[in-house]
Amino acid sequence: MKKICMIGSGYVGLVTGACLADFGNQITCVDVAEDKIASLNRGQIPFYEPGLRELVERNKAKKRLAFTTDLPESIRKCEIVFIAVGTPMDKDGAVDLSAVFDVAHTVAENLNGYKIVVNKSTVPVGTGARVRQVIREHTGGKVEFDVVSNPEFLREGSAIGDFMHPDRVVIGTSSTRAMKIMSRIYRPLYLIETPIIRTTLETAELIKYASNAFLATKISFINEVAMLCEQVGADIQVLAKAVGLDGRIGSKFLHAGAGYGGSCFPKDTVGLLKVAEAAGAELKIVKAAVKANEEQRKRMVRKVIQAVGDLAGKTIGVLGLSFKPRTDDVREAPALYIIQDLQKRGAKIRAYDPVAMPNAGRVLDRVTFCDDAYAVCQGADALVFMTEWNEFRELDMTRIKELLIEPVIIDTRNIYDPEQMDNLGFRYVGVGRGKPCQA
Ligand code: UGA
Numbered sequence: 001m002k003k004i005c006m007i008g009s010g011y012v013g014l015v016t017g018a019c020l021a022d023f024g025n026q027i028t029c030v031d032v033a034e035d036k037i038a039s040l041n042r043g044q045i046p047f048y049e050p051g052l053r054e055l056v057e058r059n060k061a062k063k064r065l066a067f068t069t070d071l072p073e074s075i076r077k078c079e080i081v082f083i084a085v086g087t088p089m090d091k092d093g094a095v096d097l098s099a100v101f102d103v104a105h106t107v108a109e110n111l112n113g114y115k116i117v118v119n120k121s122t123v124p125v126g127t128g129a130r131v132r133q134v135i136r137e138h139t140g141g142k143v144e145f146d147v148v149s150n151p152e153f154l155r156e157g158s159a160i161g162d163f164m165h166p167d168r169v170v171i172g173t174s175s176t177r178a179m180k181i182m183s184r185i186y187r188p189l190y191l192i193e194t195p196i197i198r199t200t201l202e203t204a205e206l207i208k209y210a211s212n213a214f215l216a217t218k219i220s221f222i223n224e225v226a227m228l229c230e231q232v233g234a235d236i237q238v239l240a241k242a243v244g245l246d247g248r249i250g251s252k253f254l255h256a257g258a259g260y261g262g263s264c265f266p267k268d269t270v271g272l273l274k275v276a277e278a279a280g281a282e283l284k285i286v287k288a289a290v291k292a293n294e295e296q297r298k299r300m301v302r303k304v305i306q307a308v309g310d311l312a313g314k315t316i317g318v319l320g321l322s323f324k325p326r327t328d329d330v331r332e333a334p335a336l337y338i339i340q341d342l343q344k345r346g347a348k349i350r351a352y353d354p355v356a357m358p359n360a361g362r363v364l365d366r367v368t369f370c371d372d373a374y375a376v377c378q379g380a381d382a383l384v385f386m387t388e389w390n391e392f393r394e395l396d397m398t399r400i401k402e403l404l405i406e407p408v409i410i411d412t413r414n415i416y417d418p419e420q421m422d423n424l425g426f427r428y429v430g431v432g433r434g435k436p437c438q439a
Pocket residue numbers: 122152153154155156157212215219252253254255256257258259260261262263264265268323324
């Protein structure tokens with residue numbers, strides 16, 4: 001059992017803290033936001049993540065998980081400090097590290113014995129070394145400590161499963177003492193044969209960026225091939241399946257759609273480009289992936305225009321507002337981008353999302369939020385699917401057709417079968433589903 005202080009009770013900190021508590025450790029989650037800590041102490045989770053509330057409740061009840069705003073006290077009482085604070089993108093696309101360095105100073109001021117400082121936040125290469133420098137300068141080398149990079153690979157919507165059954169755990173440090181302690185923390189995962197990559201700080205930091213940039217590139221690649229499918233009369237769904245069955249390629253992240261969004265891929269691809277630029281290395285492939293993603297969003301707007309015609313005075317129904325299903329996170333959500341573009345062209349929007357409407361409402365203006373998918377269709381000129389929530393997969397399409405003014409569907413996630421939609425009398429537009437030439 002280790003005493004751990006988790007600094008930052010956002011998405012990464014809270015999930016990691018709750019999961020490490022479940023392994024039997026003593027976790028104190030800290031945050032500067034008093035209202036967040038107060039609601040966590042009342043048992044309320046500030047965002048939607050399946051299974052997290054139960055996990056937090058269970059570990060709170062066992063007294064393994066506590067929440068506080070008292071950072072100095074929490075640092076002094078623990079053996080390991082995890083930094084899981086936000087690293088937002090500034091207006092130039094660079095990563096804003098001010099929260100990380102603020103924490104490093106507070107750690108230095110409260111270093112009352114050997115501690116490990118673990119960086120969980122996604123940070124540019126070299127940040128761990130700078131954190132070490134800040135603490136060393138502040139303490140004058142009087143107290144021992146080590147800095148570790150331990151990047152997270154959690155997906156929103158399935159974060160607990162990803163933590164408990166990861167593809168790998170990455171631990172980056174040059175200290176054998178810290179490596180031993182970190183390996184102990186992850187022993188429950190080692191016992192289920194999770195590969196543990198032990199490496200340097202710098203390599204660990206770059207592994208995180210390279211992983212996200214590769215996944216983003218895979219999505220942009222398949223989206224561009226989808227565009228080609230439309231031109232030549234091929235089907236991206238069949239193509240992606242066949243390509244993905246090659247074990248060297250793999251079937252995951254080959255789902256063509258409206259482009260990637262969220263708090264990670266858009267920020268991390270641009271962040272990696274900045275890191276590379278500063279290091280004098282040009283990453284042409286990542287640059288192209290970012291550009292292709294911007295294009296993909298615009299292409300979705302063009303699809304709506306092609307299907308509906310002039311948008312002035314038209315009403316468009318939108319299903320799905322978050323950047324993907326099973327989350328209420330609307331950061332960089334293609335849906336929001338597309339809605340705002342359609343509004344600029346004079347369209348009125350009716351929308352529904354199972355969990356993301358409160359967050360979307362804080363960003364969007366003049367949207368009529370509805371109680372369900374059918375209410376969205378009432379009086380709409382077309383229906384646009386933006387995410388693939390399970391509850392959107394089995395809708396009563398006969399009823400949808402009756403409710404819509406025109407039977408037009410733009411399915412940016414390829415949830416429905418084009419042939420079935422044609423048979424039902426819809427004008428159906430998917431992504432990458434070209435019609436074959438008739439012989
Ligand atoms: C991503 C990574 O998958 C995690 O491994 C990583 O830890 C996390 O970022 C992070 O850096 O913290 P997440 O942003 O939660 O996780 O979401 P993903 O499931 O990766 O989806 C990202 C975007 O790509 C979504 O907009 C999704 O709709 C899109 N996507 C994904 C596709 O368009 N096609 C696909 O085949 C897969």
